[in-house]
Amino acid sequence: MxxxxxxxxxxxxxxxxxxxxxxxxxxxxxxxxxxxxxxxxxxxxxxxxxxxxxxxxxxxxxxxxxxxxxxxQRRELSRVAVFRLCGPATHSLLPMVDWPVSLREIVVGHVALLPGGAEFDGQPITPFDEASVREACRRARDLGLESVAVSSVFSPVNPGHELLTAEIIRAEMPGAAISLSHEIGRLGMLQRENAAIMNACLHxxxxxxxxxxxxxxxxxxxxxxxxxxxxxxxxxxxxxxxxxxxxxxASGPTNSMRGAAFLSGLREAVVVDIGGTTTDIGALAHGFPREASVEVEVGGVRTNFRMPDVFSFGLGGGSLVTGEGATLQVGPLSVGYELTARGRVFGGDTLTATDIAVAGGRASLGESSRVADLSGSFIADALAYMQKRVEEAIDQMKLSRDPVPVILVGGGSILVNEQLAGASQVLRPPHYQVANAVGAAIAQISGEVDRVVSLSEVGREEALSVAKKEAVERAVAAGAEASTIQIVDVEDIPLAYLPSNAVRIRVKVAGDLAL
Amino acid sequence: MNEWSLTELDLEYIALGAAILGTGGGGNVYLGKLRGWEQLRAGRRIRIISPEALQDDDLVIAVGGMGAPTVGFEKFEKGDECYRAVRALERAVGKRAVALMTDEIGGSNAIEPMIAAAQADLPVVDVDGMGRAFPELQMNTFFIYGAPPAPGALCDEKGNTVVFTEATSPVWLEKLARAGTIAMGCTAAFALPPITGGQLKAWGVKHTVSQAWRLGAAVIRARAEKRDPVEAILKHEHGQLLFRGKIMDVKRWTTGGFARGKLEMDGLADDAGRALDIEFQNENLIARLDGEIICAVPDLICIVDAESGRPISTEETRYGLRVAVLGLPATPLFRTPEALAVVGPRAFGYDLDYQPLGEYVMPEPKVKP
Incomplete structure (x- = not known):
């Protein structure tokens, strides 16, 4: 197959x-x-x-x-009804409070703050109230809304009220799309709600x-x-x-990192993907991209769902080369997709990073005679400049002070050579030009659990093993072949300022697609 | 009486400066800033006054959030918790507050009293009880110098209010309030025992709201003008650049419910070839340069991103971050023997004598009496 x-x-x-x-x-x-x-x-x-x-x-x-x-680009977005289950809590900041106004006005359809929600230990803040959810559904339906985002306080710990709400929406608003925050984001109410609303507006x-x-x-x-x-x-x-x-x-950088891991056979490495305009650098941990630990902004909105930790900067095959000596600069401006028309070696008159790579003998593309006028020292300076930018960025993304393997992918990776500082080895695997498509082809199926547990009630080992078991069950339900499932990531973080032994546990597993 | 009425931009500056003064802890300022903005957008005012504008017998209440920041980021405020805590305390003492204040300028509690003050139409005094962040209630200048440990008032979002009418010491008040906070779902608003204008002028760390504003403004303006934010901070503050370097390793462990840890850095630029390590317990406690202590609590050890000036919390430190480490002198009120017993190195388990980092210069006030 x-x-x-x-x-x-x-x-x-x-x-x-x-x-x-x-x-x-x-x-x-x-x-x-x-x-x-x-x-x-x-x-x-x-x-x-x-x-x-x-x-x-x-x-x-x-x-x-x-x-x-x-x-x-604020295109083709649906209006959304937002139901927040919070009891009296969280009323100080309404849904979408930190969205750019122009986006909020396109997306907001109806907002209802409803009884319910959970404390950190899963107990209800106030009891769930079916009648008020039904009333909110009727209002949303009357407004002609067909997509609902549901967010409940501490739903990653106890999703019960979001699930009950979904049942009522299915009955009261047949055919409506439902986005439940606990299925999308993590702890951090406003950011998780933002992610759920964003999902709902794309329905x-x-x-x-x-x-x-x-x-x-x-x-x-x-x-x-x-x-x-x-x-x-x-x-x-x-x-x-x-x-x-x-x-x-952000599945693009992820695919290229996964493809790089697959093509090189490495599971722990830094991946450098140099394209036409930008370079994306990410770190592989256990064969998967390391996730960003802070909130990620999408279209000006803070969200906290999983995203790869990628450092991007303006260096690629089409980057403009300007100045000389101390003023020498490569990028961030780029001729982009016009490289094959405007680059010097392709018959154009714009000096690009690709021209330097050809002049320096790192690639044979187009007509090298068209860059013969460049001086040896200028070429050396420009090559050193690009090499240094990439080396600095690699160091930013490394997980420790030890040298790491580096995988070079993408069409623009001809701009640098294999002698990269901080790298234990540098690989340019076969098919590096299409590492991203390869990454999509070999992608696996995952399952994840993220919750706060009080260790005064259960032991750490038991809490972790329950979480792992649930993560595996979720992966199998999503289509993974059970025998291939492996743990990708386990994290337990003690919560600050609380002497009650509360820890946040995150477990992620992945396995091959059952074909 | 002169007043300094805050704009949204002022709050942006104060939030960033407060995060720097949080010395790695103090909780996230983002939601507090948004809630402050909501008050201004609703037409209410956040007014700051000078400590010198108070009469000696005026009543002032410090109020703020208590509990776990991680919980507060999920179950954030209904909105009137601090306001109700202030009113409950006023009822307990039978006297109205003339102004509110924060006991902790470092981190999220810099903004909490401003929100309650906007709702109560009271001013906020340009003062606090720490000049930084510390993990427990008793670690503020008012308690150290003899402010009574009761009454205090604790409120949750559900409408529950607990007034602690008697406590035998600030440590007992901390213990009881902490237990109440956990019962309330790990977040609550707490109004500290009221103090008088006279006590505030004698024991308060003055002009720290102005200081936070100036720190935040320096960083944000430097960014906009593409200048070095670290240089900009040092130009305005009487602090020292302790180190420029890169985080090489972070070790974490927990003792007694506190998240402790150690950061190791290698020097860059002028500090190339040198190593700095910092031990933390929620906040940064002690900094050693090539093994020698160069800064310790209660002096402030602030870590900021070397390029953007963004304050780095102890939770987000990781390998590879380029940082600048700033040392800011603590208030002289924290440098006395009685204060060092509560907030000095020994109070955090280090068997060493405190060596002050340079001379403290009182921040310039943004508002005169």
Whole structure:
């Protein structure tokens, strides 16, 4: 059986076909504004590069920036009803209080603060009140709203009130989309609620986009299941993706990191992905991207759902090279997708980072005679400048002072050589140009638990083992092959200023997709 | 009486400066800042007055949040908890407060009294009881110099109020209030025993709201003008740059319910070749340069991001962060033998004598009497 991974980036849509652990074909196609024709182009190009039958394709995995862009550009967003279960708590800050006004006005449909919510130990703040939830549903329905975000205080500890609310919404607002905060974000009420609302506002676009993806597969004669890549390096089914579009945010860097891990065989490393305009650097821990520990802003909104910890800066194959000596600078401005028209070696008159790489003998592209006029010392300075930027960024992302393996991927990785400071070894694996699409193709299925536990009631070992068991159950329910499930991450953090032995436990597991 | 009426930008500055004065702890200022903004947007005012503007027999109440910041980030305030704690305390003593204040300028409690004051239409005094953050109630100048340990008032969001009418010591008040806070769901508002204008002028750490404002303004303006925020802070503050370096390792452990740990850094630029380590218990406690102690509690050890000036809390420290470590002298009120017994190195389990870090210069007030 073959798996096809697709990564929809800002410039290119890449497709890679894998059989087992072998990359048997790949193709790059320009990304198109409506996304799907670029996907079709990349898919058919990759299929033509092999001679396999359509029936041999077991699954297609798509990683896309479509939903992130919709929020950033404020396009095709649905109005949302927000139900917060909080009792008297949290009334000081209403939902969406820290959103940019322009985005809030597009998204806010109705806000209801309702009885319920939980304390840190899971006990209710006030009892759940069915009648007030029904009343809120009726108001939302009368306003014509079809998407509801539900957030309950301490729902990661006790999701009961969110689940009860969902049942009532299903009865009172048939067909409405429901986003429950405990299924999306972590502890930190406002940020988790923000993530749930953001998910809810993408609901119509989610259904439409997934339907278009499905239609593209059908048009190409592919009848296999469709998955979407999530930002933690794992997959969700297309049905699940319709309900959780936010989990696609930042899946691009994640895919390239996972692809780098796969292609190099390394599980602990720093991954440097140099594209046309930017370099993304992330760290692999146990084969997965390390997650950002602080809140991540999306479209100006603070959210706290899982996101890869990625450091990006403006250096890529199309970066402009200006000045000399002390004023020498490479990037952040870039000719981007116009590189092959404006770069010197391609016949243009703009000096780019790629021209320097060619002049310095790191790559043979275009006509090297067109950069013969550059002096040796200038070339050396520019190469050293790029090398140093990348080395500094690698050091920022390292997990410890020890040298780490570094994996170079992306078309722009020709800008640096293998002698990177702070690296124990530097690898440029085969198919490094399409590491992101490979990452989508090999993505796994995960399960996660995040909660606060009082260790005065249960022992630490017992609390951890219960959490691990639940995480495994969640992964299996999401489609993972039980025998392949491994623990990816375990964390227990004592809560400050509290002598009551409360700890926050986070467990994440992942396993191969059961095909 | 002169008043300094805060704008949203002032609150932004104060929140950032308060986080720097939190010396790694003190709780997150983000939600407090948003709640302060909501008060201003509702048309209420946050007015700051000089400590010197108070009469000696005026009643002033310090109020703030108590409990676990992690819990407060999830179950944040209904909105009137601090206000109700102030009113409960006024009823207990039979006298109205003339102004409110914070007992802890470092971290989230810098802003809590401002919210209650906006609701009560009272001014906030440019003063606090620490000039920084500390983990327990008794660690403030008022208790150290003899302010009565009762009454205090504790309120939760559900409408529960507990008034502690008698406590035999500040440590007992801390113990009882902490137990009450846990019962209330690990977050509560606490109004400390009222003090007089005379006590405030004698024992208060003065102009610390102004100091927080100036610190925050220095950082935010330097960022906007692409100048070095660390230089900007040092230009305005009588502190010292202890170290510029990179965090190499973070070790964490817990003792007695407190999150303790140790940071190791290697020097960069002028400090290349040297190593600094910092031990913390919620807040940064002690800094050693190449093994020698250069700064210890109660002096302030503030860690900020070397590039942005953003204060780094002990929870978010990790390998690779480029930081600047600043040492700010503690108030002379914390440098006496009776104060050092409560907030000095020995109070945190270090068998060493406190060596003051430079001379304290009282911050310039933003508002005159």
């Amino acid at each position: 073959y798996r096809i991974g697709i990564d929809v980036g800002g410039t290119n849509t890449d497709a890679a076909i894998l059989r087992g652990r072998e990359v048997v074909g790949w193709y790059k196609h320009a990304t198109t504004p409506e996304v799907t024709s670029g996907i079709v182009g990349a898919l058919s190009g990759a299929l033509e590069s092999t001679h396999m039958g359509r029936a041999d394709v077991g699954a297609v995995m798509i990683g896309t920036t479509h939903f992130t862009n919709a929020v950033v 119509v676009l989610g259904r439409k986009t997934i339907a278009a993806f499905r239609a593209s597969l059908t048009d190409l004669g592919l009848r296999c299941p469709l998955y979407l890549a999530q930002n933690d390096g794992t997959l969700m089914s297309a049905d699940f993706a319709e309900r959780f579009p936010v989990f696609t945010f």
